[in-house]
Amino acid sequence: MSILESKWEELADVKAELAERDWFMGTSGNLAIKVNSDPVQFLVTASGKDKRKRTDEDFLLVDLFGRPVEDTHLKPSAETLLHVEVYRKTNAGCSLHVHTIDNNVISEVYGDRGEVQFQGQELIKAFNIWEEDAVLKIPIIPNYSHIPTLAKAFSEHVEGDTGAVLIRNHGITVWGRNGFEAKKILEATEFLFRYQLRLLEHKPFQLFKVV
Ligand SMILES: CSC[C@@H](O)[C@@H](O)C(=O)COP(=O)(O)O
Numbered sequence: 001m002s003i004l005e006s007k008w009e010e011l012a013d014v015k016a017e018l019a020e021r022d023w024f025m026g027t028s029g030n031l032a033i034k035v036n037s038d039p040v041q042f043l044v045t046a047s048g049k050d051k052r053k054r055t056d057e058d059f060l061l062v063d064l065f066g067r068p069v070e071d072t073h074l075k076p077s078a079e080t081l082l083h084v085e086v087y088r089k090t091n092a093g094c095s096l097h098v099h100t101i102d103n104n105v106i107s108e109v110y111g112d113r114g115e116v117q118f119q120g121q122e123l124i125k126a127f128n129i130w131e132e133d134a135v136l137k138i139p140i141i142p143n144y145s146h147i148p149t150l151a152k153a154f155s156e157h158v159e160g161d162t163g164a165v166l167i168r169n170h171g172i173t174v175w176g177r178n179g180f181e182a183k184k185i186l187e188a189t190e191f192l193f194r195y196q197l198r199l200l201e202h203k204p205f206q207l208f209k210v211v
């Protein structure tokens, strides 16, 4: 199996698992996986598709400008430029973007602060943070409709080979060294968001707690 084929399968498997969680409502979401490093080329989901389906036209190969590498009738994801920033600035191998109700609600509740913080939560370790008192900060950026502007705001928070950025009332983009790690981070953030929203139902004053 070629590298392209094995990366295609890796991304298709991640996509199937996220679809099982129903994280691609209304054709939302896009996924990418790096195939080559020199020059950088990555597979990205084709725009506007139902990502719950597994087809031969799910992904296309693009370059570090987000342009298709080969002739194709497929259009790269509208948010390809965000994935470009991940591969331009880090050694990450996979980046994932999903819209969930809970990541949208968290982004709105904490949006004015520009970030949401977590401390004392076991699942922070999914980000390779092991200190007991460590604080995980997830930035929240405005949902600029002009994608180059959105990509620029996103890029300011892209550092290191793992990470996550919330886009207000839109969704989350995460990245990791490979499909497994990116999915782990995506699941961990969703856990933390659900936990925080449930906690606020029981302890509304927690909203004002500054870590
Ligand atoms: C159909 S609403 C979602 C889109 O506007 C966008 O945010 C999204 O996540 C999917 O766009 P796509 O171009 O299919 O990658």
Ligand SMILES: [Zn+2]
Pocket (backbone or CB within 6 Å): 028, 029, 030, 079, 097, 099, 170, 171
């Ligand atoms: Zn989106």
